Amino acid sequence: MCPADNKKVLIISAPSGAGKTTLINHLMGSGFPLLFSVSATSRKPRGREKEGREYYFITAAEFRKRIRNDEFIEWQEVYENHYYGTLRREIERIRDAEKIPLFDVDVMGGMNLKKIFGNDALSIFIMPPSVEELERRLVLRGTDTPEKIAMRVEKASSEILLAEHFDRVVINDDLEQARIDIVNIVRDFVEGP
Numbered sequence: 001m002c003p004a005d006n007k008k009v010l011i012i013s014a015p016s017g018a019g020k021t022t023l024i025n026h027l028m029g030s031g032f033p034l035l036f037s038v039s040a041t042s043r044k045p046r047g048r049e050k051e052g053r054e055y056y057f058i059t060a061a062e063f064r065k066r067i068r069n070d071e072f073i074e075w076q077e078v079y080e081n082h083y084y085g086t087l088r089r090e091i092e093r094i095r096d097a098e099k100i101p102l103f104d105v106d107v108m109g110g111m112n113l114k115k116i117f118g119n120d121a122l123s124i125f126i127m128p129p130s131v132e133e134l135e136r137r138l139v140l141r142g143t144d145t146p147e148k149i150a151m152r153v154e155k156a157s158s159e160i161l162l163a164e165h166f167d168r169v170v171i172n173d174d175l176e177q178a179r180i181d182i183v184n185i186v187r188d189f190v191e192g193p
Contacts, residue, residue, distance in 0.1 A: 013110030015156030
């Protein structure tokens with residue numbers, strides 16, 4: 001358990017297709033006192049995603065209403081009318097469970113959360129081995145159209161340049177090594193002061 005007065009948060013960001021979800025799933029099974037912070041999004045569910053597990057799926061209009069009501073800690077309009085954000089009530093839910101929030105957010109969201117939480121946050125950037133490998137992974141994932149993949153690859157190219165704004169970078173060119181690296185980094189953070 002995590003002490004109730006602990007203010008630590010863990011932020012993990014990456015370009016789409018870098019392997020972030022795989023590494024987060026590994027962390028969640030590694031015995032750390034982490035609880036996944038479920039983000040809200042205005043996009044439709046993909047594949048086997050479920051409401052309240054991967055995301056809270058809400059319409060763009062509802063998202064904008066919640067922005068006006070100041071219900072988000074942070075939010076981004078990632079693509080036109082495609083919003084992502086962190087609801088304030090999620091932090092309360094996780095703190096009530098005496099756990100450390102784990103944020104799985106896009107690169108801008110990660111940078112915004114780091115600004116908000118400051119030294120209480122550890123921000124980790126998952127770096128793909130190359131833009132070409134990232135594109136290959138997105139194609140293999142089979143969840144997006146070729147146009148959407150091209151848009152994601154273009155965005156990823158600029159996001160990679162922002163890695164220096166994160167506390168730590170894990171290069172995901174060898175999955176087993178990336179798993180070891182991220183566990184060691186998170187262990188130091190969780191067990192540290």
